[in-house]
Amino acid sequence: MHNDVLDLRSLAVPVIAAPMAGGPSTPELAAAATNAGGLGFLAAGYLTAETLAERIAAARALTSGPLGVNLFVPQASVAAHDAIHRYAATLEDEASRYHAKLGEPRYDDDHWAAKLEVVMDLRPDVVSFTFGLPDAEQCSRLRALGIATVATVTTLAEGEAAVARGVDVLAAQGPNAGGHRGTLDAAATPPTQPLDQLLRATTIRLGVPVIAAGGLMTAVDVADVLAYGAVAAQLGTAFLLADEAGSSPVHRAALQDPQFGETAVTRCFSGRYARGLRNRFIDEHDAAAPFGYPEIHYLTSPLRAAAVRAGDPHGVNVWAGTGFRKAKAAPVADIIASVA
Ligand SMILES: Cc1cc2nc3c(=O)[nH]c(=O)nc-3n(C[C@H](O)[C@H](O)[C@H](O)COP(=O)(O)O)c2cc1C
Known part of the structure; x- marks a missing residue:
């Protein structure tokens, strides 16, 4: 076989x-x-x-x-509408910081x-x-x-x-x-x-x-x-x-930047747990982030794109292993x- x-x-x-x-x-x-x-x-x-x-x-x-x-x-959606709504409200400051709009927390099957x-x-x-x-x-x-x-x-x-x-x-x-x-x-x-x-x-x-x-x-x-x-x-x-x-x-520079000392596992960027360099976004949003992939991925996507355009490793997922x-x-x- x-x-x-x-x-x-x-x-x-x-x-x-x-x-x-x-x-x-x-x-x-x-x-x-x-x-x-x-x-x-x-x-x-x-x-x-x-x-x-x-x-x-x-x-x-x-x-x-x-x-x-x-x-x-x-996968079947595990997102709770209210929880995503509450999380979105906590991200408004990020949106202003990067002059971006939050994305639509939609579901798709890739x-x-x-x-x-x-x-x-x-x-x-x-x-x-x-x-x-x-x-x-x-x-x-x-x-x-x-x-x-x-x-x-x-x-x-x-x-x-x-x-x-x-x-x-x-x-x-x-x-x-x-x-x-x-x-x-x-x-x-x-x-x-x-x-x-x-x-x-x-x-x-x-x-x-x-x-x-x-x-x-x-x-x-x-x-x-x-x-x-x-x-x-x-x-x-x-x-x-x-x-x-x-x-x-931004990803390349952050991986070699001594200001980043450790990685963390978080669902704050995508609604699904992933490991990346521990940065400001993780520190400020990890605790409030609900489950909900891919809805949260789409919600944060314009913020992350704007942070990359601004060259800021603190507003984007910088995936990395330990x-x-x-x-x-x-x-x-x-x-x-x-x-x-
Ligand atoms: C930036 C990045 C993107 C990844 N994307 C995927 C992916 O699309 N599909 C997948 O199965 N695994 C993905 N992984 C996980 C890898 O398949 C693998 O499990 C992981 O990189 C192994 O750990 P290491 O990064 O410490 O070598 C990704 C990992 C990283 C670092």
């Missing part, structure tokens, strides 16, 4: 450039990771289906090796059906999912097309649910990870179980290959997760300063060589 799909154990270098939606992931970054012997990913989140198709074609033109695409799985069609049509070697799970029929359709499926999980129970749907591989995301936590329950506090324990539990109990993610920055970190049974290490933050990354100038201090500005090939 697994004959035709990519076996992640066969990568020349067991390092994956994590999908990073919102700018950092580019066709150039994905292709460079693959060309260095690892596996590059494109991030479909927030894009239109047409743009996703263009990016897959662009990456394909830059590498003949394997390519991954990551999709956000839509063009799920259209993006699934794009991947079934263009057939990247790997499709990974976050925020939710593909159903059993989607898993078998993808596999029949020669596409390996990967589910992001943050607990053993989520891993069991993913394997029951028929995914080929798990991406075990530990608590140090930058960006959104992949927690399946959008209204749950993300687990804090250390990555090594999550890896041990999933690799021993579930019988599918497991990718490790979260806070991995060095060759020792990568060797450690492989020793715990992972088939590959997925690194995001380590590539945020890569030459080929599309990280914004290891951000070790991120290096270098070509992807050099970063991969330094961790392999």
Whole structure:
């Protein structure tokens, strides 16, 4: 059954450039990771289906090796109208500060059906999912097309649910990870179980290959997760300063700015828990922020765009894992060589 799909154990270098939606992931970054012997990913989140198709074609033109695409799985809304309204009222000062208007706290499914069609049509070697799970029929359709499926999980129970749907591989995301936590329950506090324990539990109990993610920055970190049974290490933050990354100038500067000493997990930007540099926006709004992804994402989006235009790292989400201090500005090939 697994004959035709990519076996992640066969990568020349067991390092994956994590999908990073919102700018950092580019066709150039994905292709460079693959060309260095690892596996590059494109991030479909927030894009239109047409743009996703263009990016897959662009990456394909830059590498003949394997390519991954990551999709956000839509979830039922957990937003409470009143809570969002109250939170919006607390953001009016931010709107004046950045001369911006609050966005419409709307719901959408990130063009799920259209993006699934794009991947079934263009057939990247790997499709990974976050925020939710593909159903059993989607898993078998993808596999029949020669596409390996990967589910992001943050607990053993989520891993069991993913394997029951028929995914080929798990991406075990530990608590140090930058960006959104992949927690399946959008209204749950993300687990804090250390990555090594999550890896041990999933690799021993579930019988599918497991990718490790979260806070991995060095060759020792990568060797450690492989020793715990992972088939590959997925690194995001380590590539945020890569030459080929599309990280914004504000994001790049903040990651190297000594005024930022730590990261925090917050839902104040998007209504879903994510880890980023602890800045003024988090300090002032974390406590008041309700659940509600993607409604809060859309509510704060114009504020964050205005802060980026103003070059202000205190008004925008600067996603980063706990290891951000070790991120290096270098070509992807050099970063991969330094961790392999
Ligand atoms: C800026 C940024 C954007 C991210 N976007 C996505 C995404 O679109 N899809 C996804 O599955 N994971 C996303 N992640 C999480 C990564 O897949 C991965 O779990 C994480 O980067 C691992 O932790 P690290 O950043 O410490 O290496 C993102 C992470 C960062 C830092």
